[in-house]
Amino acid sequence: MKADEWAKKIVGGDVRAASRLMRDIDDRMPWVPDVMKALYPHTGRAYIIGITGSPGVGKSTLVDCLIEHYRARDAKIGVVVIDPTSPFTGGAILGDRIRMQRHSTDSGVFIRSLATRGSMGGLSRSTSDILRVMDAMGKDVILLETVGVGQDEVDVVHTAHTSMIVMIPGLGDDIQAIKAGILEIGDIFVINKCERPGVERMEREIMMMLELGGHRDDGWEPAIVKTEAIKGVGVRELMETIVRHRTFRESPEKKRLFLRKALRIELLNNIRDRISQRVLEEVGQEEGLLSAVDEIIAGRKDLYSKSEEILNGILCE
Amino acid sequence: MKADEWAKKIVGGDVRAASRLMRDIDDRMPWVPDVMKALYPHTGRAYIIGITGSPGVGKSTLVDCLIEHYRARDAKIGVVVIDPTSPFTGGAILGDRIRMQRHSTDSGVFIRSLATRGSMGGLSRSTSDILRVMDAMGKDVILLETVGVGQDEVDVVHTAHTSMIVMIPGLGDDIQAIKAGILEIGDIFVINKCERPGVERMEREIMMMLELGGHRDDGWEPAIVKTEAIKGVGVRELMETIVRHRTFRESPEKKRLFLRKALRIELLNNIRDRISQRVLEEVGQEEGLLSAVDEIIAGRKDLYSKSEEILNGILCE
Numbered sequence: 239m240k241a242d243e244w245a246k247k248i249v250g251g252d253v254r255a256a257s258r259l260m261r262d263i264d265d266r267m268p269w270v271p272d273v274m275k276a277l278y279p280h281t282g283r284a285y286i287i288g289i290t291g292s293p294g295v296g297k298s299t300l301v302d303c304l305i306e307h308y309r310a311r312d313a314k315i316g317v318v319v320i321d322p323t324s325p326f327t328g329g330a331i332l333g334d335r336i337r338m339q340r341h342s343t344d345s346g347v348f349i350r351s352l353a354t355r356g357s358m359g360g361l362s363r364s365t366s367d368i369l370r371v372m373d374a375m376g377k378d379v380i381l382l383e384t385v386g387v388g389q390d391e392v393d394v395v396h397t398a399h400t401s402m403i404v405m406i407p408g409l410g411d412d413i414q415a416i417k418a419g420i421l422e423i424g425d426i427f428v429i430n431k432c433e434r435p436g437v438e439r440m441e442r443e444i445m446m447m448l449e450l451g452g453h454r455d456d457g458w459e460p461a462i463v464k465t466e467a468i469k470g471v472g473v474r475e476l477m478e479t480i481v482r483h484r485t486f487r488e489s490p491e492k493k494r495l496f497l498r499k500a501l502r503i504e505l506l507n508n509i510r511d512r513i514s515q516r517v518l519e520e521v522g523q524e525e526g527l528l529s530a531v532d533e534i535i536a537g538r539k540d541l542y543s544k545s546e547e548i549l550n551g552i553l554c555e
Numbered sequence: 556m557k558a559d560e561w562a563k564k565i566v567g568g569d570v571r572a573a574s575r576l577m578r579d580i581d582d583r584m585p586w587v588p589d590v591m592k593a594l595y596p597h598t599g600r601a602y603i604i605g606i607t608g609s610p611g612v613g614k615s616t617l618v619d620c621l622i623e624h625y626r627a628r629d630a631k632i633g634v635v636v637i638d639p640t641s642p643f644t645g646g647a648i649l650g651d652r653i654r655m656q657r658h659s660t661d662s663g664v665f666i667r668s669l670a671t672r673g674s675m676g677g678l679s680r681s682t683s684d685i686l687r688v689m690d691a692m693g694k695d696v697i698l699l700e701t702v703g704v705g706q707d708e709v710d711v712v713h714t715a716h717t718s719m720i721v722m723i724p725g726l727g728d729d730i731q732a733i734k735a736g737i738l739e740i741g742d743i744f745v746i747n748k749c750e751r752p753g754v755e756r757m758e759r760e761i762m763m764m765l766e767l768g769g770h771r772d773d774g775w776e777p778a779i780v781k782t783e784a785i786k787g788v789g790v791r792e793l794m795e796t797i798v799r800h801r802t803f804r805e806s807p808e809k810k811r812l813f814l815r816k817a818l819r820i821e822l823l824n825n826i827r828d829r830i831s832q833r834v835l836e837e838v839g840q841e842e843g844l845l846s847a848v849d850e851i852i853a854g855r856k857d858l859y860s861k862s863e864e865i866l867n868g869i870l871c872e
Contacts, residue, residue, distance in 0.1 A: 271859045278857035494852065501848045501858065506834070508862040513830050516870060517823070531818045535811065540595035541818065542588045545825040553833060554871050 241269065245276035248374050253348065256375050260350055263367045266515055274367060277374040284316070284373035287480065288398030290386035295404045296430040297383050299467040300476075307477055308379050309346060316372035316380040318365060319351040320391060348372060362393040363511040366504045369397060393503045396423065399496070400483045402476075404428045405444075407436035421447065424460055425483050428476060432464040456492055458483065513552075520552050558586065562593035565691050570665065573692050577667060580684045583832055591684060594691040601633070601690035604797065605715030607703035612721045613747040614700050616784040617793075624794055625696050626663060633689035633697040635682060636668040637708060665689060679710040680828040683821045686714060710824060712740065714817045717800045719743045719793075722761075724753035738764065741777055742800050745793065749781040773809055775800065830869075837869050 247255035262270050287304065289297050301317060308315050350368060352361065365382075372380050382398055384391045395401055403424035427444050429437055441462055448460055461479045465472030487496065521527045530548065533539050539547070564572035579587050604621065608614050618634060625632050667685060669678065682699075689697050699715055701708045712718055720741035744761050746754055758779055765777055778796045782789030804813065838844045847865065850856050856864070 271863065275857055275859045278859065497852050498845065498848055501851055502844060505848060505851070505858060505862060505865075506844070508858065509834055509865055510827070510831060512862065512866055513834070513870070514827060517826055517830070527819060527823070528815065531815055531822060534818055534822070535814050540592055541822060541825065542592045542595065545822060545829065546588065548822075548826055549829055552871065553830070553869055 241272035242276045244273050245280070245374070248277060248371060249280045249376070251375055253345075253375075256348075256371055259371055260368050263364055263371070264352075266511075270367070274370065277370065281370050281373040284369075284377050284380050285400075285484065286369060286380045286382055286398045288395045288401040289381060289383045289404060290391075290395055290402065290424075291404030291428075291430075293385055295406045296467050297385075297404055300402075300404060300428065300430065300465070301381050301383055303467050303470065303473045303476075304379075304381055305347060307473070312346075313378040314376060315347045316369075316375070316377035317347065317349040318368055318372070318380065318382050319349070320361065320365060320382075320384040320394065348375070348377065361391070362503070362507045365394045366397060366507065393507060396503050397500045399487065400425050400480055402426045402428050402480075404430050405440060406431040407434045407440045425458060426476070426479050427460060427462045429462065429464045430467050432472065433466050437464060456487070456495055458486055516552060517548065521548055558589035559593045561590050562597070562691070565594060565688060566597045566693070568692055570662075570692075573665075573688055576688055577685050580681055580688070581669075583828075587684070591687065594687065598687050598690040601686075601694050601697050602717075602801065603686060603697045603699055603715045605712045605718040606698060606700045606721060607708075607712055607719065607741075608721030608745075608747075610702055612723045613784050614702075614721050617719075617721060617745065617747065617782070617790075618698050618700055620784050620787065620790045620793075621696075621698055622664060624790070629663075630695040631693055632664045633686075633692070633694035634664065634666040635685055635689070635697065635699050636666070637678065637682060637699070637701040637711065665692070665694065678708070679820070679824045682711045683714060683824065710820045713820050716804065716813070717742050717797055719745050719797075721745045721747050722757065723748040724751045724757040742775060743793070743796050744777060744779045746779065746781045747784055749789065750783050754781060773804070773812055775803055833869060834865065838865055 244255060244259065248259060259270070259273060289301055289304075291297050305315055305317070350372075352364060352368070369380055369382065382394065384394060386392070386395060386403075401423050403421060403426070405427065407429060429440055429444075441464075444462055454460075461483070463472060463476045463479050465476055467473060487493065518524075518527070521530055530544055534541050534544055561572060561576065565576060576587070576590060606614050606618055606621075618636075622632055622634070667689075669681060669685070686697055686699065699711065701711060703709070703712060703720075718740050720738060720743070722744065724746060746757055746761075758781075761779055771777075778800070780789060780793045780796050782793055784790060804810065835841075835844070838847055847861055851858050851861055
């Protein structure tokens with residue numbers, strides 16, 4: 239299939255063509271960049287909402303609330319779930335299945351879950367590209383759910399137009415480890431499971447942290463919203479706060495400020511990921527890589543000289 | 556200073572020369588690879604112990620126990636602490652200071668803490684290089700403390716000879732999110748704060764997870780040790796288990812199997828990090844990168860074409 243035909247199908251809402259492309263994005267198929275180029279002019283319309291928080295804070299329940307809210311207003315929804323935790327914690331696979339079942343009969347909801355890739359990274363490139371495909375498909379709102387722990391995820395959260403950080407009281411803030419760089423860009427702090435004791439303390443701590451952080455360069459004052467998502471408590475206020483933030487950031491200058499940050503990260507990651515592919519080609523994929531390692535083990539080359547040798551084969555000059 | 560003179564000082568145990576090199580490693584100074592090449596023949600002797608677990612499980616207390624144990628036997632100790640969490644959680648800086656104070660008068664203990672770097676990654680390269688410098692300095696044992704969440708950290712944990720995963724009962728396993736790829740390489744599972752209720756349940760869950768995981772290719776059966784580190788409970792058994800694992804992996808075949816995995820990751824990361832530096836040089840550092848982004852925002856180029864243009868400037872062919 240030619241790149242522009244493929245793109246046309248996706249823009250026309252063809253779910254199978256979109257799913258196929260998303261799989262190919264994950265597999266780094268060589269034709270992906272051309273399809274992405276053809277899709278590019280059809281993107282930039284979707285509103286991306288990030289939902290970030292440690293496992294167990296109720297992100298999925300909040301995502302469900304948001305889906306229901308937007309579906310009731312006939313908006314088309316995309317959901318991207320990133321879960322880099324181990325199967326031991328019951329994360330990605332199980333959670334995704336439960337959600338899939340609930341919304342699988344609703345053609346207005348498109349859900350895709352992503353796991354982290356191997357040691358050459360690439361999660362953020364996959365995610366950016368997949369968000370862009372959903373955007374081109376005509377999704378009005380895309381929900382991006384992540385635990386917010388790796389550098390890859392920090393990068394991804396930067397692409398959200400409104401970024402929610404979800405916490406729960408009583409865990410002790412040392413447990414709710416969220417990566418530096420994510421807290422700083424939280425537009426809305428959600429204290430979920432607010433029926434638990436310790437809500438006031440948690441609220442005070444968030445406010446203190448925000449004060450310590452100083453003013454944001456876009457001038458937004460992060461909001462704190464208390465919810466008990468499982469019972470729908472506080473969800474209306476949360477939705478209103480999202481609308482308020484969305485309105486706030488509508489001005490051309492603010493949009494430009496955001497775009498600069500988001501595209502800077504996306505461009506760097508795109509370049510880095512494509513180079514990683516090239517490195518693997520250069521050494522001869524896994525087999526070649528292991529031969530290089532064996533040379534180091536045998537003492538014929540040290541690690542640093544071998545690294546330079548491979549680089550010299552790839553880079554100009 | 557010439558690379559081999561510098562290396563000679565470090566091998567001779569010069570702490571200032573070592574600290575200087577570690578700082579230069581972090582700053583990606585151009586002379587670092589040559590010093591590392593000169594150090595390389597003097598490495599491979601230190602025993603690296605990884606201590607991985609969520610914030611709040613008592614990693615630092617365990618590290619203190621290990622330091623005391625080894626110092627009582629006159630071993631020279633290096634400690635590398637990786638903490639990618641936000642200042643909000645009180646992690647890196649505070650924890651490091653407390654440890655620093657306790658052991659700062661002991662010249663046999665060298666502590667270095669590392670934070671994650673910007674969006675071009677590089678944590679794992681820094682950490683590998685710093686472990687190698689400590690190795691060259693003649694440290695007998697290096698303790699590597701990490702929360703185990705990002706891909707960078709998974710890579711780093713792979714370089715530990717004995718890898719401990721620390722958990723505590725009663726948190727709910729969904730909270731103790733440790734990245735896939737780290738649990739699989741845990742040689743010893745430590746249930747710390749074992750005075751808390753829920754120890755048996757936690758032990759059963761770990762055993763179940765280990766059974767699900769199947770046999771490891773090196774044949775080691777991961778051990779479970781219960782500790783109350785703050786009171787020294789279980790620490791003796793933990794030390795014995797570390798010795799047992801160390802003895803187990805002494806055979807040349809097992810060492811080779813381990814080295815292949817560890818060096819494979821280190822080589823890839825070294826290459827990747829050096830290319831990232833090159834990308835920034837190519838575009839003209841931050842300023843040039845933002846001009847490229849502005850071209851995309853202005854619609855003169857799409858992201859994918861701009862990425863290719865930059866790549867074409869760097870890569871051969």
